[in-house]
Amino acid sequence: MALPEGFVPPEPPDPPAAPKDAATVVLVREGAEGTEVFLQRRVAGMAFAGGMTVFPGGGVDPRDSDVSVAWSGPEPGWWAERFGCSTGLARALVCAAVRETFEESGVLLAGPAADEVVGDTSRYADARSALVSRDVSLAEFLSDAGLVLRADLLRPWANWVTxxxxxxxxxxxxxxxxxxxxxxxxAVTTEASEAYWRTPQQALADWREGRCGLLPPTWVTLTEVAECGGVRAALDAERGLGKVIPRLVRRDGRWRAVLPGEPGYEEAK
Structure with missing residues (x-):
């Protein structure tokens, strides 16, 4: 995959920057033409992935590790085993996934009880703004609203490193x-210029025809979801979760991402 011009600096950092922990959520639904995914085009000029089409997500906030979060579903230890990290980080990643999805799309993976999920989330608009501004933490919001985080609504899908x-x-x-x-x-977020639902096939066609920009993790994920053949099958899919670290090569005057197992990966930087 060719990367946009200016995406890679002329001189890569030496030593490389330490990666920050982050969480991304691929929201799916059954539409008239099959499985659809929710996508957002990031505002052009943003420091990371400006102008690219992505899934909702963002970095882990230190308060995402708060153990007071009311929790339903697989415990942090279960997530730690899947992602190969500490229990504390696993808790923070799940909380970040729920928080960022709510902040960026208004979708809230929580409910008033362990077996319920909220319907219309507009009543939490003020809390959503307070989360974005970091005036409240996810734990504080859920406690004040009497809500339980629904970890059971999430599935581990992949682990990508820049x-x-x-x-x-x-x-x-x-x-x-x-x-x-x-x-x-x-699309009520300052980080996206537009948001929409597309089938994975439509999103990939948009990319091929130059109507949107996709980074390797987004491109691969769309391809994988398309191959599942339905929302239920995607939710039930057994996934390998080893870290995927693309490498970059300069070919034909452009930077291109090479994935593990592809020709040239071992030689790339």
Missing amino acids: PEAEPKRYDTRFFLAAMPAGQRAD
């Missing part, structure tokens, strides 16, 4: 979640 040549790097755990009934995903 190439070493890039100045901003993230160790991102990808999650999959079905769109909760009664909720709607929106």
